[in-house]
Amino acid sequence: MEQQKPHPSVSKLSSAYFNSIEQPVSAIPSYYFCDNEKDANECAELVLAGVKRATASSLWWYEISGEELPKVGDVNIVTNWAGEALCVIEVVNVEIRRFDEITPAFAELEGEGDKSLAYWKKVHWAFYSRELAGTKYKPTEDMPIVCEEIRVIYSL
Secondary structure, three states: OEOOOOOHHHHHHHHHHHHHOOOOOOOOOEEOOOOOHHHHHHHHHHHHOOOOOEEEEEHHHHHHHOOOOOOOOOEEEEEOOOOOEEEEEEEEEEEEEEHHHOOHHHHHHHOOOOOOHHHHHHHHHHHHHHHHOOOOOOOOOOOEEEEEEEEEEEEO
16 A cells, blocks of 8 residues: 655655665655554564565456556565655565465465465455455455565665
8 A cells, every 4th residue: 555645754764775775866665564553564564574575465456546566676665554664675576376376385475474374365355355345346266466575675
C-alpha cells in the first residue's frame, strides 16, 4: 500500500542511501506491508531482521489499483504503519503463481508466523478477502498471486 504523503524520514533515508552508493539523490517509492498497524509494523521489523525476504499481493489488486507490477531491480523504502522509513529493499525475483501453487519454501521466505505453508495460506486468504472486498473479485484457489523476493540493501 502506497503512503499518501511521505514521512520526512523517507527523503532522509533516500538521501542517505544514494549518498552511500555515490549516486544522485532521487525519490524512492515507499510503502508498508499489510492493511493494519499491528501486521504492518511486525512485517517491517521482520524485513529489517532479515527474516521476511518475500511478499505476495494478488495480481487482481494490481489491476484494480492501476499499480505497475514489480520487477527485478525495483528499489523501495519499507516503512512502518506511521510511514517512518526503516530500510531500502530491492526486488530480486518476481513470479506470478496461483494461490494453490504457493510452495512451503516461499511461505518460509515470507517469514511470518511459524513460516509454514498452512499459516501462509490462512493469513493470506484472510488478507486477500479484505483486499478484494467491494471489487468484482473474490479469492479463489486459482487466483494469481504476485510473489516477490526482496532483500534489504540499506538501513540506517
